[in-house]
Amino acid sequence: MLKITRKVEYALIALRHMQSKDVDELTSAKEIANQYGIPQQLLAKTLQQMARDNILEAVQGPAGGYRILAKLDRISLKDFFEKLEGPLGMMDCYFDSDCIQIGACNIRTPIQRINDNMRNMFAQMTLQEVTQ
Amino acid sequence: MLKITRKVEYALIALRHMQSKDVDELTSAKEIANQYGIPQQLLAKTLQQMARDNILEAVQGPAGGYRILAKLDRISLKDFFEKLEGPLGMMDCYFDSDCIQIGACNIRTPIQRINDNMRNMFAQMTLQEVTQ
DNA sequence: AATATATACGACATTATTAATCGTATATAG
C-alpha cells in the first residue's frame, strides 16, 4: 500500500533525464525507454499526457521528441501526482461520497486528517527538488 | 495510488470502536462486522493478526472477543502500518534491491528522500490520535 | 457430555487495479 505507480515513476525518470540536458534539446520516448529499460509505448503515452498537461512540449516527426516546458519549481509534487493519477486520497471515500457506510463509518474524519497531512507534505515539495 | 488497504481501514474502524468502550470489555469480530458492514472473516483475520502483534488481546470461546492491549499513544502510525502491511515504501526497490535497473536508475535517491518524508510523517502520528 | 459460539489460520477463489501491448492515425524531416 501507499505505493506510487510505474506511470509516475517513469514520468520522474523522464523528467530527470531531460533536466540533465540542454533546455531546448529534444528527447524521444525511444531514447529514454532504451536507456532505462522502460516499455516504450507506455512511456510515450505518459509523455503525451504530460504534454497535454503543459509540463512538456512535444515535437512531431523524425528528429522530434519532447522537452520540458513548465517551470518545475512551480509545480508541487501534489499537483504533479494529481495531474497524472487524479485526486490524491488514501481512501476512495475521501472524494467520492458514495461509500456504503458513509453514515456508520467512525474513521472518516480521522482519515481525512491523515490525508490532509499527506497532501500537505506533497504540496510543499516541488518537482524541481525531485528531478534536479 | 498512495492508497491504504481495506485491511488497515478495517483495523482502524475496529480500534476506534473498541476505544469507545470500557477498557476490558470484549468485542467480537461479528459485532464490528455487522455494525460497519465489513466481511466478518476478513475482519477476524485482521484482528487475529493484531492480536499476534500484541495490539489486541484475544479471548476464545463463547462470549469471547478482543480488547485493546497496547498503549495506543505509544504506537506510531508508521509502526502500525508496517505491522499490518510490511515495510512502507513508495516503490518496491526502496527495500528490495533486486530492481532490474538499479544501476541505470536516476531517481532512486530522490524517491528515497520523498519516502523518508512520508515515513517521517507517519512516524510522528500515533494510533491514539486517529482512533480517539 | 453435548452444544453453541467464538477465535485461529492456511488455502483457495474472486475482483479490481495496474501495466503493457496493439492497431491505426497524423506530422514532418530528409
Place this chain on the structure above:
DNA sequence: CTATATACGATTAATAATGTCGTATATATT
C-alpha cells in the same frame, strides 16, 4: 516517398487486493 516520431483509443496480461471456504481449537452454557 519513406522512415521515424508523436497521438491515442482499445484491448490484453499481469499483479495485487479482497473475500470466501474448510477445518481446527478453545470454552461458556446447558
